[in-house]
Amino acid sequence: MRKFNLILKIGLSVLIVLIVAISYAWDKNNWHFQLAGQAANTVPEEVAGASFTEADKQTMLKVFTILRKGMSGQQMSIEGTISIKDPQDSAASGTKPFVFSRDGASYYYALGEIEMLSLKDIYLVCNHASKRIIISPAKKVVTPFAAPGDELIKTFREDKYELTTSAVGEDSLYVLTCNNHVACKQYSYQLNMRTGEVHELFMRLTDITDPLNAAKDKQIRFTMKSWNLQNADVRHFQKNKYLRGEKGHFRPAPAFQQYEIVSSL
Template identity: 25%
Template structure:
């Protein structure tokens, strides 16, 4: 069994997952947005790029998901991410993923297995420039709103007919730190059927630039080397992919 999970900067993948499925060109005939709304889209893209250069940080929060078709896939759980340069740790619920200099480790607590594979690069999913993203988003037919209240700055994109992402909302503080996001994404196989949509919410409870939880990046927490490689967790099976 091979586990192919790419460890990305999670605050970006979590808050940008709905943003990322807004595929360019799907609404090419849409009416162009007003200049003031273009400014809002640029502000949104700038916020999502804020952490592009941060390589030492720790983020914690909660994730909620609701599937209108399959309630067994609904979830509400916590996540933790800590990064120190090209090493990173990411936990969602009880599944842990660790990218180290010499190994990539996935701990699946639900099945009591530890997957060990060669190291992988910690990558950033935000590939386009702020200007390019703004231009592409402006062509997607979204109604764009921006408001400010005691919770912070709130930007909302809404297009009930969009084939991939019907709604995307984000709240951030006055300095640009993201506090929460919400997205409504379609079923790729049935994009016009709203009864098959999925809802994902992310709330960030703690974001600490410059802080790293070094104990979570210690390989001996997961595996031990003594006459070969073995699992450091009692009762867990080691599966190597090398």
């Protein structure tokens, strides 16, 4: 299970601050990543995995370094979509827009009908579907790419992923494939190696009930449509957009009069 969690971190670390938003929005019905009873990382090897070479290691270390640099800025704004295709559950499939903005130690992220705001004095979740505003003490947001590149590379090597590369316009596309992996058979990263902008992330997750049947694999695609690595959208960091009053006496802002406030402050 530890390695599976690391595998997910590889694909999602660029957008790590969206994970909490995703869990609020889709966790109960649509976002099932956990694999119960996982005993090994590969199923019987009917499809042989290729060795992850030293050259592959150096390539991916370079990719992770550029991604880390691109996501380390104190001011940024990213917009795009997250799409899920689940062949076995049409209700779990769909596409939702996301927004991520950072202004120093303050973060804003939104996925579908969920907005989340992390400020120095408050952590706020606005769920438009349930008409609730959930507020709690300030939380520390995890820095993207907290996992060392060598640890991620070790996972690729031990699990025998095969790396292929190609050009897509001005972007570079890196695809890691292991067709007999019990957790994730494929990752792909499409990014501009000059600017550090990620334009697409893709994961093909194994169906553990029928792991060698590719037709049952779940596909998850992150598409980044707009990048601004110099400026944050300051409109997103206004607590009074959602709340009025002070700690212990918060009430909904005029635009959210029908919303319930749930507070742990």
